[in-house]
Amino acid sequence: MKSLIFTSCGRRVELIQIIKDAIREFQIVGYEYNHIAPCLKIVDKKYIAPKVIDESYLNILLEIGLKENACLIVPLIDHELIKYSLAKEKFKTYGIEIMISPFSSVDIAMDKLKTFDFFSSKINVPITYLVEDYLSSTKNVINSNSLLLKPRFGSSSIGIFKLKNEKNKVKSLVEAFEIDTKNYIVQEYIDFDFEVTVDAFLYDGNLIELSQRKRLKVRAGEVEQAIIINDDEITDLIKKITDMIEFDWVINIQIMRKGNKLYLTEINPRFGGGYPLSYYAGANFIEHIKKRINKEKVLPIKNYNRTVINTVMSRYDNAFYWIEDNHDKSYRN
Numbered sequence: 001m002k003s004l005i006f007t008s009c010g011r012r013v014e015l016i017q018i019i020k021d022a023i024r025e026f027q028i029v030g031y032e033y034n035h036i037a038p039c040l041k042i043v044d045k046k047y048i049a050p051k052v053i054d055e056s057y058l059n060i061l062l063e064i065g066l067k068e069n070a071c072l073i074v075p076l077i078d079h080e081l082i083k084y085s086l087a088k089e090k091f092k093t094y095g096i097e098i099m100i101s102p103f104s105s106v107d108i109a110m111d112k113l114k115t116f117d118f119f120s121s122k123i124n125v126p127i128t129y130l131v132e133d134y135l136s137s138t139k140n141v142i143n144s145n146s147l148l149l150k151p152r153f154g155s156s157s158i159g160i161f162k163l164k165n166e167k168n169k170v171k172s173l174v175e176a177f178e179i180d181t182k183n184y185i186v187q188e189y190i191d192f193d194f195e196v197t198v199d200a201f202l203y204d205g206n207l208i209e210l211s212q213r214k215r216l217k218v219r220a221g222e223v224e225q226a227i228i229i230n231d232d233e234i235t236d237l238i239k240k241i242t243d244m245i246e247f248d249w250v251i252n253i254q255i256m257r258k259g260n261k262l263y264l265t266e267i268n269p270r271f272g273g274g275y276p277l278s279y280y281a282g283a284n285f286i287e288h289i290k291k292r293i294n295k296e297k298v299l300p301i302k303n304y305n306r307t308v309i310n311t312v313m314s315r316y317d318n319a320f321y322w323i324e325d326n327h328d329k330s331y332r333n
Contacts (some may be wrong), residue, residue: 001025001026001027001069002025002026002027002069002070002071002293003026003027003028003029003045003065003068003069003070003071004019004023004026004027004028004029004070004071004072004073004074005029005030005031005061005064005065005068005070005072005073005074006028006029006030006031006039006043006074006076007031007032007049007061007073007074007075007076007080008031008032008033008049008075008076008077008079008080009030009031009032009037009039009040009043009076010032010034010037010038010039010076010077011037011038011039012039012076012271012273013038013039013041013042013318014276015076015271015275015276016028016030016039016042016043017042018276018279018286019286019289020042020043022284022286022287022290023286023289023290026071027044027045027068028042028043028044028045029043029044029045029046029047029064029068029070030043030045030046030047031046031047031049031061031064032046032047032048032049033048033049033050033051035048036324038319038320041320041322045068047060047064049061053079053080053083054083057083058083058087061073062090062091062094062096065091065094065096066094066096070096071095071096071097071293072096072097072098072099072289072293073091073096073097073098073099074099074271075098075099075100075270076270076271077155077270078110078153078155078268078270079155081100081106081110081269081270082103082106082107082110084098084100085100085101085102085103085105085106085107085269086103088100088102088103097292097293099249099250099270099289100248100249100269100270101202101246101247101248101249101251101269102246102248104246105245105246105247105269106269108245108267109251109267109268109269110153110269111152111153112128112150112152112153112154112185112187112266113128113129113130113152113185115128115264115266115267116128118244118245119241119244119264122240122244123237123240123241123262123264124261124262124263124264125263125264125265126148126187126188126189126190126263126265127141127142127143127144127187127188128185128186128187128188129141129142129185129186129187130152130181130182130184130185130186131149131170131174131179131181131182131184131185131186132181132182134167134170134186135167135170135171135174135181140165142165142186142187142188143165143188144165144188144189144190145164145165145189146162146163146164146165146189146191147162147163147164147165147170147186147187147188147189148160148161148162148186148187148188148189149161149162149163149170149173149174149179149184149185149186149187150184150185150187151183151184151185152183152184152185153183155221155268157218157220157221158221161173162189165189170186190256190258190263190265191258192256192257192258192263193257193258193259194214194215194256194257195214195215195254195255195256195257195265196212196213196214196215196229196231196234196254196255196256196257197212197213197215197223197226197252197253197254197255197272197274198210198211198212198213198234198238198252198253198254198255199211199213199250199251199252199271199272199274199275199278199283199285200238200242200247200250200251200252200253201249201250201283201285201288202242202247202248202249202250202251203248203288203292203298204246204248205242205246205247205248206300207238207239207242207300207304208288208298208299208300208301208304209283209285209288209300209301209304209305209306210235210238210283210304210305211228211277211278211281211282211283211305211307212228212229212230212231212234212235212305212307213226213227213228213229213272213274213277213278213313214226214227214228214229222273222274223273223274223277223313223315224314224315225312225313225314225315226274226277226312226313227310227311227312227313228277228278228281228307228308228309228310228311228312229309230305230307230309231257233262234255234257234262235303235304235305237255237262237264238253238255238304239304241253241264241267247267247269249269249289250269250270250271250275250285251267251268251269251270252267252268252270252271252272252275253266253267253268254266254267254268274313276313277311277312277313278307280311280313281307281308281309281311282306282307282308282311283305283306283307
């Protein structure tokens with residue numbers, strides 16, 4: 001039996017269950033460092049990963065992949081994406097695909113400063129500077145009333161500050177929190193009307209399908225409530241973005257609308273946390289994945305979109321409960 005391996009699967013129970021139900025002929029394997037992570041309760045087989053994502057982490061994963069007859073590895077957190085993009089070709093020589101875009105594209109997507117530098121002359125993006133460059137500039141390089149300070153390589157809205165566009169305030173915050181000015185950015189704050197996450201599936205750089213999720217409520221950087229829309233201008237922008245830079249497999253793109261302007265704010269070359277809404281609205285990326293695994297042709301969906309608009313997602317918390325035989329004291333209060 002062939003296997004799909006989900007790495008750093010953590011709380012992504014709903015996504016894995018969707019794929020497990022849709023591709024029953026494959027074994028689902030979890031590779032996760034937290035031995036009581038909820039995802040490990042629904043996989044067919046589990047392996048406990050090292051906490052550090054390094055060469056050893058990848059070597060162990062390759063051994064597991066060969067042992068379990070894996071045909072595809074699905075990364076689920078940002079911190080491992082660069083490593084996987086560099087290891088993609090090595091794994092491929094063993095017959096194992098990794099659901100990741102080319103390194104050159106992942107490198108731009110994961111670095112918010114590089115994202116700005118690459119796209120700023122082509123489409124609307126929030127003006128972005130390294131903190132040290134912003135503070136050393138003798139002129140006002142950002143015109144918005146407010147700013148965002150955020151990690152250059154951050155995710156999940158961790159470590160983000162909103163403050164007035166005043167250098168003394170930025171300097172005081174940097175000193176108070178001992179912020180690394182080479183790894184933090186200052187970004188123009190867009191007082192947006194609404195934000196849309198676009199799930200997209202690509203095959204060798206060609207856009208196959210997309211779905212637009214308008215965010216209604218967000219918690220800790222992940223969407224809690226959302227509704228499906230279909231905005232032709234957003235579709236055109238996504239097509240433009242994916243024509244500029246080569247992505248592959250599944251990505252999600254954050255777009256802000258302010259009046260008649262659309263801004264690209266972020267690209268994540270992995271499944272988005274809210275993809276289940278897109279799936280239930282009709283954007284069945286799983287069938288594309290299955291076709292790719294089986295070496296079948298994957299053709300673009302008409303107009304790239306087949307979702308049912310106004311499909312709503314409203315999330316709630318759930319949990320597993322059990323007696324842990326092999327407990328680890330580090331997980332006890």
